[in-house]
Amino acid sequence: MDQIESVEGTAKTVEEAIEIGLRQLGVDRDQAEIEIVSRGKAGILGFGSEPARVRVSLLKDIPEGAIVAKSVVDELLRYLDVDLVAYSKNVSDEEELPTIEIHGDDSGLLIGRKGETLGAFQFMVNYIVRGKTGERSRVNIDVEGYRQRRKEVLEAQARSVATRVSSSGHSFTLDPMSPSERRIIHMVLSARSDVITESSGEEGARRITVLPKR
Numbered sequence: 001m002d003q004i005e006s007v008e009g010t011a012k013t014v015e016e017a018i019e020i021g022l023r024q025l026g027v028d029r030d031q032a033e034i035e036i037v038s039r040g041k042a043g044i045l046g047f048g049s050e051p052a053r054v055r056v057s058l059l060k061d062i063p064e065g066a067i068v069a070k071s072v073v074d075e076l077l078r079y080l081d082v083d084l085v086a087y088s089k090n091v092s093d094e095e096e097l098p099t100i101e102i103h104g105d106d107s108g109l110l111i112g113r114k115g116e117t118l119g120a121f122q123f124m125v126n127y128i129v130r131g132k133t134g135e136r137s138r139v140n141i142d143v144e145g146y147r148q149r150r151k152e153v154l155e156a157q158a159r160s161v162a163t164r165v166s167s168s169g170h171s172f173t174l175d176p177m178s179p180s181e182r183r184i185i186h187m188v189l190s191a192r193s194d195v196i197t198e199s200s201g202e203e204g205a206r207r208i209t210v211l212p213k214r
Contacts, residue, residue, distance in 0.1 A: 006057040014052045021056030034087040065137025066098035082106040099140040158188040166194040171211040
């Protein structure tokens with residue numbers, strides 16, 4: 001019989017739903033990707049309640065660096081004593097970096113202002129992993145889907161600024177951004193024929209200027 005690769009678990013809490021899914025697959029937590037579909041609702045006096053739902057999938061071909069990174073993240077979260085749990089995620093594209101998703105009530109503490117704390121945490125994890133493996137392997141770390149939401153905000157901002165610059169004929173300089181965020185802006189606007197982008201400033205305070213294309 002073929003191994004089942006993915007199941008959904010439902011229960012009163014996320015943790016109980018995860019345990020149900022793991023038992024159905026017959027694997028340990030570090031062998032599975034866990035996606036929280038819904039945290040559920042307690043309801044009032046038993047009315048309007050909804051169970052928590054999670055999707056549990058078998059991890060496939062996870063690089064050694066990602067396995068080490070997961071153990072490093074778990075150790076750091078225990079040391080920080082925060083209400084956060086890390087889950088490994090399958091790589092869906094050959095060019096995509098392995099991702100570790102973190103969920104929990106203290107998620108805001110790990111994200112920080114504009115993702116600055118999350119960026120520093122990811123840098124620290126990758127630095128430790130390189131020291132343990134001797135390889136320059138890297139992983140992405142996300143908290144409650146923050147990076148995807150931030151990406152969508154930056155893409156919308158880039159398009160809005162580009163439209164303003166194109167119609168006014170005047171350049172516009174954005175606030176300082178991290179290298180990964182600047183890359184998003186450059187990529188979104190690279191396909192446009194009416195504007196160009198330039199980066200300037202010292203690292204740590206580099207900004208993107210959007211200019212009309214002459």
